[in-house]
Amino acid sequence: MATAQQDKSLKGKDWIRESYIEQQTGVWPKDGKHILAQYDDEDIIVYQAYSRGIGSYAIEHQKFGGPLFSYSRMSWIKTNFLWMMYRSGWGSKENQEMVLAVRISRNGFDTILSHALTGHDEKLLGKGQSPVRLQWDPDHHPDGSALSRRAIQLGLRNDILARYGDEWTTDITDISDFVHDQYQANVISRQWDKLLVPRERVYHVTNEEIAKQIKLID
Incomplete structure (x- = not known):
């Protein structure tokens, strides 16, 4: 098994990178x-x-x-690194050149989930816009092709966005160099066995009502 790499740039804690192929095939x-x-x-x-x-x-x-950031617009966050790479073209798309790893409190994240609704459910419940828009989208291979697994993305607005941007955020780190290095060294050449990505594991939502609300369980 490949040795994990660690970087203490995120709030002094380890940001762990592991083999993509070992996580994708075995975890x-x-x-x-x-x-x-x-x-x-x-x-x-x-x-x-x-x-x-x-x-x-x-x-x-x-x-x-x-001056360039607007709290009046929806802002999307993704827990899944490779979904972010698909969306940003590995940091190559216009106005997505700077890839940020944002460490937020678990309490803040769980609060975000507790408010998350799909656009369909917003209309169904007739309560107007939720402060958190939920989408389940296909996860993606590093080459951009869609997978069967679904990944979550969360659109934040209004009070929830304000709390995320200030109260719940504990560290923001620029990981653009890591993204570009991995793309140049391993993605272009399709050397998936050498590709490193952040260590990711399933985040378990223990509150059954929230799990149902965000469509994790029926």
Whole structure:
């Protein structure tokens, strides 16, 4: 088994990278809906990609804001690194050049989940817009092809976005160099056995009502 790599840049805690192929073939579920994430007892890491103007402000101030960031617009977070790579083209798409690893409190993340509704359920319940929009999308192979497994993404707005951007965020780290290095060294050449990605495991939602609400269980 490949040796895990660790980087203490995230709030002084280890950000663990492991072999993609070993996780994909031996650890991660093959299908179904799963929240895959790197987390510990206190925090969970989510990913976002922004323009350099927004990203640089977030790194400098360790919170989201500044003249280019709008709290009046929905902002999407993803727990799954490879979904973020698909969405941002490995940090190559316009205004997604800066890939951020955002460490937030587990309490904050669980609060986000407790408010999450799909667009269909918003209409069905007739309560207006939820502060958190839920989507289950196909997870993706590093080459961009879709998988049977579903990955979660969460659109934050209003008070929940404000709390995420300031209150719940404990560390914001620029991981763009790691993303670009892995893409250049291993993704372009399709050397999947050499590719490193963050260590991710299934995040278990223990509250049955929330698990049903976000469609993890029937």
